[in-house]
Amino acid sequence: MTISNQLLLRFLTLKLYNKTQKTQTKTGEQKMYKEKDVIIAGKKQKKKIPIEEPTSLFINGKHFKTFMITPEMKKEFTIGHLICEGLVSKPKEIESIDIEGNEINAILKGYKQQPSQGLIVSGCGGGTNYLDEENLPKIKNTKKFNLKQINQFMIEVLETGKSSGLHSSGIKSQTQNFQKIIKDIGRHNTIDKIVGAAIKQKINLKNCYIVSTGRMSSDMALKCAKAGIPIAGSHRSLTTLAIEIGEKTNLTILGKLSKPKKTEIYTNPNQIK
Template identity: 25%
Template sequence: MQGLELTSASSKAMRVWSDGRVEEITERYPLEKAYKLTASGRLVALVSLLPTLLREFACGFLVTEGLSTPGSIRSVSVDGLELKVEVEDPAALDSKLSFYRAVSRLIRAPCSSLSPETLLLPLEAKVREVKLSFKVTPSDVWSAISWLRKSKLYRELGMVHVCAIAKPGAEAPMVIAEDVGRHSAVDKAVGYLVLNRIADRELMLCVSGRLTGDLVAKAARAGIPIVASISGPTSTGVEIARKAGVTLIGFARGARRLTVYTGEERIAI
């Protein structure tokens, strides 16, 4: 986590109260920058990011989108507004990029022309079943979720998403990643595992936003078996989690309750 001066901007604003009072304030908000992500010279994506954990985002994005594996990433660097990744087999990347771009065009098509089954196809692509069978307690989940609110950006600005990856029972998470988008926060957190060559996947991935199919698919591609949020899932989130063998937990708030949608066998009660 970096200081607010590096991750936020500010300007004059007007605050209006219900009793008619008006005051001039200086308001801070997340600093967003546009980056180009390339892999072995190939354009992968144009993305808008909070300028933190950029190397982690680059390799995490490739892994969670099914474009590469952790062991295939040779190097990653930041050159101004370009995030550069070198992969082991550029030819294999070409075929995956062709599919990825076709899927992107499919998702952008008008939703009314696509069936639910068609929409699930790109989400399920390259998602293998996560077969780890370890267990966590509800207390493990609440403890991991509590770390989301320890993000300074989240507390002081309230306009960013946070992702934490934690080992059950650990006193602190392995990584806390923030971004203006919940998907990018997940990419950064997964990228931290990749860059630090952390192979252990008996982990929980905790997020501050809703659990949609594409976000659950990212966790599954990274091999993380438990995904939890302070918010809830969508129908595609539940369906992808069920097919991928992911334990999906929503509304984990305040050490009082949580809702387990899939993978109940990993919850020790």
């Protein structure tokens, strides 16, 4: 991306962002929803609509990506995205994260500059069209995870996100007293945010599992694998490439988790009890 194109993208992002600033509370915290007028059965009503706003990530001073996200937990999102995309291998490689409005500036140690990836819309995570098998991570896990507990957590995540208009994902530790459920306009964004939230709490990701209300696609499976999380699942369907990633990275992938008697184990069943 040329400098002029970067400047244009930044200008458009700022213009879009400024339109969302009325959603801020008096304390400066942003809401996840904005009330809009809607006609239902001929009657005008107010309805809470999920907010989608552009947020740009700059790494070591240069534009990396602009995302469409739900405007909260931006620091957790950044930490998780850097880990889940393999841009850093350990949290200590992140020297600092500064957030100002819709711009996130991250300073990383030993980072090799990459081309700007432009705008990533909320409906996709950037895409995984092929597998670079040489660079795929290998999850090292000898523990077994209780399937009934995973089913129960999936049902809890579904209940939390019911009628929200947002995707929900949850992360839970099998050995530490930690669980987190997060909602966002993009299902892949929820993975970044829950991983970031766990890292902030110094949770060992190797003892965690992730569940999501969204379809487990290849980009989501790869995020989990790069974060070192051994179990990932959804109450919905999966894709063939997600299953292939599970097979090659030792990630156990589960489907139909909200139906305990019909739960599907696609890969690495040895990690489930």
